[in-house]
Amino acid sequence: MPAKVTIINNGPIRIEGEFEVFDMNGNKFNTEGKERISLCRCSQSSKAPFCDGTHKTCGFESEIIAS
Template structure:
């Protein structure tokens, strides 16, 4: 497994995180993601198991097709 963390914005879908990460709640308690090679984080807000994606984005026709090339440079 690579040490690099990659967050991929899926077309009209979740943020898929690959690499050595932990996902914690607002009290810093970790979600058990030990059995997963990657995690899909909901960005549509409609998942029934947030913060993870459960596929609901397809049912609500979530639209998110941003491309990196179209974005302004990140603020520093």
């Protein structure tokens, strides 16, 4: 089953299913055993590229609707 990617309004990008995450040099982030992660969109996370919830307090606003 392919990974499901969901853009959360005013929040992160949620990825569920089977996935791997790499930096631009091809180094793999350790997501072993995880079936769901959230990637930061607000650029304020202290755990980048993963969301740490800071988007809730930093005023990040972005609503994305599929067309």
